[in-house]
Ligand SMILES: O=C(O)[C@@H](O)C(=O)COP(=O)(O)O
């Protein structure tokens with residue numbers, strides 16, 4: 001895909017996420033792989049609702065900032081995803097309300113923070129690891145992600161928000177939407193005795209769609 005189409009897509013999806021209230025203020029950030037192996041990255045401190053396609057940060061394939069404004073402070077986290085999941089084509093981080101709420105509940109399983117409530121969540125999101133709280137921009141967050149060895153395409157940062165990597169930007173946005181909807185369902189169903197999918201049901205979905213889920 002051309003650089004200009006990627007820029008347009010980033011601004012389109014960023015505005016769509018912002019307009020739907022999935023992240024507010026200047027929160028959240030997005031990066032996308034370019035055809036030359038570099039990255040286009042949202043600038044720090046800018047609302048996802050007001051991105052300018054001509055004002056995105058650009059990195060070369062060696063990870064050097066080559067033009068555009070200063071990138072998101074979460075660049076180490078985005079880089080850690082690309083390092084450990086070599087087929088990742090996009091990374092999206094938001095402060096979506098229900099996911100943030102779930103990250104703070106004592107019963108949230110750090111190994112499986114977004115419960116497998118529906119087949120679509122299993123297909124789009126997979127198992128989500130809960131990472132501890134870090135101050136935004138702390139490179140230690142990237143080290144914690146590296147510690148997962150690329151086994152997870154989505155993580156939930158405690159008291160902060162979700163981060164998703166996927167093959168391209170549209171897939172990352174779809175996964176993020178499903179992660180947030182599943183977190184919302186989990187909160188709605190809290191204390192009702194509602195059951196997530198059983199292991200054998202998850203295995204059927206994994207088998208049919210040839211997914212990775214360990
Ligand atoms: O929570 C934070 O401060 C960051 O993780 C964030 O969401 C926005 O930071 P920038 O991308 O540096 O604007």
Ligand SMILES: [Zn+2]
Nearest residue numbers: 027028136161
């Ligand atoms: Zn954030």
